[in-house]
Amino acid sequence: MTSHPFDQAIALNATGEHTFTGATSPAYANMVGPYGGITAATALNAVLQHPALLGEPVSLTVNFCAAVADGPFEVQAVAARTNRSTQHWTVAITQGGETMVTATALTAVRRDTWAAVEHTMPDVPAPGSVPLPTARGRVEWLNRYEMRFIEGGFPGVWDERDQGHSRTRQWVRDQPPRPLDFASLAAMADVFSPRIWHRRARFVPLGTVSITVYFHASQALLSANGDAHVLGQAQGQAFGQGFFDHSAQIWNQSGVMLATSHQVVYFKE
Amino acid sequence: MTSHPFDQAIALNATGEHTFTGATSPAYANMVGPYGGITAATALNAVLQHPALLGEPVSLTVNFCAAVADGPFEVQAVAARTNRSTQHWTVAITQGGETMVTATALTAVRRDTWAAVEHTMPDVPAPGSVPLPTARGRVEWLNRYEMRFIEGGFPGVWDERDQGHSRTRQWVRDQPPRPLDFASLAAMADVFSPRIWHRRARFVPLGTVSITVYFHASQALLSANGDAHVLGQAQGQAFGQGFFDHSAQIWNQSGVMLATSHQVVYFKE
Numbered sequence: 001m002t003s004h005p006f007d008q009a010i011a012l013n014a015t016g017e018h019t020f021t022g023a024t025s026p027a028y029a030n031m032v033g034p035y036g037g038i039t040a041a042t043a044l045n046a047v048l049q050h051p052a053l054l055g056e057p058v059s060l061t062v063n064f065c066a067a068v069a070d071g072p073f074e075v076q077a078v079a080a081r082t083n084r085s086t087q088h089w090t091v092a093i094t095q096g097g098e099t100m101v102t103a104t105a106l107t108a109v110r111r112d113t114w115a116a117v118e119h120t121m122p123d124v125p126a127p128g129s130v131p132l133p134t135a136r137g138r139v140e141w142l143n144r145y146e147m148r149f150i151e152g153g154f155p156g157v158w159d160e161r162d163q164g165h166s167r168t169r170q171w172v173r174d175q176p177p178r179p180l181d182f183a184s185l186a187a188m189a190d191v192f193s194p195r196i197w198h199r200r201a202r203f204v205p206l207g208t209v210s211i212t213v214y215f216h217a218s219q220a221l222l223s224a225n226g227d228a229h230v231l232g233q234a235q236g237q238a239f240g241q242g243f244f245d246h247s248a249q250i251w252n253q254s255g256v257m258l259a260t261s262h263q264v265v266y267f268k269e
Numbered sequence: 270m271t272s273h274p275f276d277q278a279i280a281l282n283a284t285g286e287h288t289f290t291g292a293t294s295p296a297y298a299n300m301v302g303p304y305g306g307i308t309a310a311t312a313l314n315a316v317l318q319h320p321a322l323l324g325e326p327v328s329l330t331v332n333f334c335a336a337v338a339d340g341p342f343e344v345q346a347v348a349a350r351t352n353r354s355t356q357h358w359t360v361a362i363t364q365g366g367e368t369m370v371t372a373t374a375l376t377a378v379r380r381d382t383w384a385a386v387e388h389t390m391p392d393v394p395a396p397g398s399v400p401l402p403t404a405r406g407r408v409e410w411l412n413r414y415e416m417r418f419i420e421g422g423f424p425g426v427w428d429e430r431d432q433g434h435s436r437t438r439q440w441v442r443d444q445p446p447r448p449l450d451f452a453s454l455a456a457m458a459d460v461f462s463p464r465i466w467h468r469r470a471r472f473v474p475l476g477t478v479s480i481t482v483y484f485h486a487s488q489a490l491l492s493a494n495g496d497a498h499v500l501g502q503a504q505g506q507a508f509g510q511g512f513f514d515h516s517a518q519i520w521n522q523s524g525v526m527l528a529t530s531h532q533v534v535y536f537k538e
Binding site (some may be wrong): 010058059061063065066080081083086089091092099100102104106112113114116117118119158162165166179183199200206207209210212214216218235236237238240241242243244245247249257259260264266267269 | 325327328330332334335343348349350357359361363364367368369370371373375377380381384385386387388428431434468469478479481482485487504505506507508509510511512514516518526529531533535536538
């Protein structure tokens with residue numbers, strides 16, 4: 001464990017073969033409870049710390065069942081199935097015996113094969129050419145990321161004019177900078193602010209209920225990235241009856257896809 | 270239960286508070302084991318049949334841990350968390366005590382809100398103007414769907430010429446026709462043949478390892494659809510190191526988004 005706030009926030013102590021304890025971190029506080037991305041990274045970290053782990057993460061789905069309360073929590077991670085080169089995980093985060101999060105993950109021993117990025121990286125200016133936001137984040141976790149918005153920054157005015165689309169393109173890295181790994185990439189997959197705010201320029205209460213991340217990178221590729229910015233893009237697909245989804249992509253600066261993600265979000269109006 | 274092969278295939282018998290039994294159906298046989306879509310629909314059906322069910326499906330993630338063997342299986346469905354208007358489910362399908370499938374689902378009581386389809390339906394010819402394939406499906410489950418391909422039909426020649434993209438657009442409905450519901454929509458979300466075959470015009474062994482479906486429709490909207498064709502679109506995002514993903518959308522003929530889906534697929538070469 002380093003002294004970086006990200007590593008402190010996702011740190012787990014093994015208490016049994018499949019059980020860990022952790023605690024929420026004020027550095028990643030959201031409006032209510034912790035930032036969902038840090039919770040997703042914590043769930044993945046239980047798999048990464050598990051002594052039976054086979055391979056590297058391929059997919060992760062995290063369901064937010066209830067707001068995690070500030071304070072300690074327990075994590076259970078079980079290898080439901082181990083095959084020759086793949087392993088399927090079920091994970092739960094509980095507080096006082098109540099389920100706050102359920103998750104599943106697939107890890108695999110990966111091999112070099114034919115490769116292609118079909119959803120190609122858009123042509124965007126380099127991170128150094130994109131200004132930083134001038135305002136400090138209104139919730140603490142926002143200050144743990146350096147975000148440089150090329151398109152679709154946080155809505156400046158809630159004037160309720162339909163923006164026609166909800167697409168965001170942004171450079172992002174940890175703040176302070178930290179070398180990229182699977183846990184931090186999982187957390188970054190949730191960095192996109194709620195698409196309905198962007199689309200409608202209207203503030204409505206909401207919360208992500210499920211996020212899935214597919215990892216297209218090896219640890220070697222993530223290590224090679226170091227703490228360089230990665231490009232994130234997110235756009236809503238459909239909104240209605242109290243829920244919307246978005247689809248997201250994260251590329252390195254060479255245009256290699258590191259992760260794709262999608263999530264479904266509850267909203268109230 | 271009707272006499273439709275789909276209903277027969279996903280039928281479950283309750284054996285306890287959270288447990289069911291079912292059996293694979295030859296009508297939905299794939300190369301090895303059953304069609305993944307019918308397995309996903311079966312996992313969802315355990316939630317839909319559960320006496321404690323709250324609301325309608327919003328999200329479903331199904332992880333294919335191992336090939337389901339032809340014959341009987343057990344399904345466990347547990348409400349891990351029940352809130353005022355949402356409910357989180359964990360599901361497992363086992364055979365002989367071995368985990369073949371894990372799944373999670375979110376159900377919710379939905380309400381009318383502001384709505385928009387941001388990923389809009391492409392302009393395509395009506396189902397009646399799109400010819401049916403002339404060949405019978407090479408695996409039995411293909412014959413349970415009427416598919417009319419507008420773009421990206423099943424590769425006709427394995428000439429290994431990179432096609433540049435892997436996008437498919439197709440009309441689809443059950444064969445024989447059957448009124449649309451959540452279970453059949455979940456199954457249809459897996460109807461798209463593997464994107465790597467389309468992209469590369471090269472046959473490689475493969476299997477879906479995880480699929481997620483977000484439901485944007487109410488049962489009322491699905492009922493209104495009846496057995497009319499729906500439009501499906503799927504396209505790969507990134508391929509490499511033995512896995513690729515795709516993103517998919519399903520609209521009704523009025524352009525309302527019924528479901529979005531993503532999956533990650535193992536391939537070997």
